[in-house]
Amino acid sequence: MDKNFLNKNIIITGCLGELGRGISEDFLSMGAVVFGIDTEEAVKDKKEFIKEMNLKYNDKYHVSVCDITEVEAIREYCRELSENKIDIDVLVNNAGINMMANAVDVTEENWNDILDVNLKGTFFMSKEVVQLMNKDSGGSIINISSQHGVVGNYKRAPYCASKGGIVNLTKALCLEWAEYNIRVNSILPTFILTSKSEQWLMKPGIYRKYIQDIPMKRYCLVDDIVNAVRFFAGNGSSMITGQALAVDGGYLAK
């Protein structure tokens, strides 16, 4: 167990999604206190997981409903933490949504939905949570972008725009907050094999097409991203900020 995270306070958005659950359990297993955020629907749906984590890790998993597209909801959430004198050490902006559609079929509503969660949510979470970070001990903000934040792909225009926005937002925030020893980095996964995506990603036609673009010839696993999040959260990356780390088996190297 990495003792560096013992009793550290970590916020994870989208904590009940596939990746969010993996990141949550990793920090909990190292003794951290995890403040998870997700939608009302996800909290209802995953109440057994929340219970299991609290039983296993001494009630250190505090999951709240907070819609990160609502700036006032983010403020209210952070106000409560502040009133309880809780300093935050790490923020993982992980919540994200996508839809597959040709650009000509994307509606204004589709665009707003995706940009609001992926980009606006990431910015306003960072803006509010940075004020809960201790300016002496510093902090780490980790934004989950995508390989599609660097290259384009078909049927994903709003998603690509939002994830590209995250990569450059990361650089802008790293400049402003470096003087407080607060680092901001992004992670760019390739396709992650999850229980939700498996059926699609393993379809013979899709598998052949997607895998040929990944030199390592395999999809990303949740643990591959969890390892990168842990790296950016810990002291081992104390001189690294503003970076976009591709965890992509070489997809972006071509």
Ligand SMILES: NC(=O)c1ccc[n+]([C@@H]2O[C@H](COP(=O)([O-])OP(=O)(O)OC[C@H]3O[C@@H](n4cnc5c(N)ncnc54)[C@H](O)[C@@H]3O)[C@@H](O)[C@H]2O)c1
């Ligand atoms: N799965 C992949 O192949 C893949 C690849 C590259 C990047 N990513 C990125 O990784 C992150 C996690 O992806 P995942 O596969 O775990 O997705 P997921 O759908 O399993 O999880 C996303 C979580 O975000 C939550 N969420 C959505 N809108 C929210 C809102 N308004 N407020 C609060 N929470 C909200 C959802 O309820 C869900 O629990 C996303 O940012 C995604 O874009 C995923």
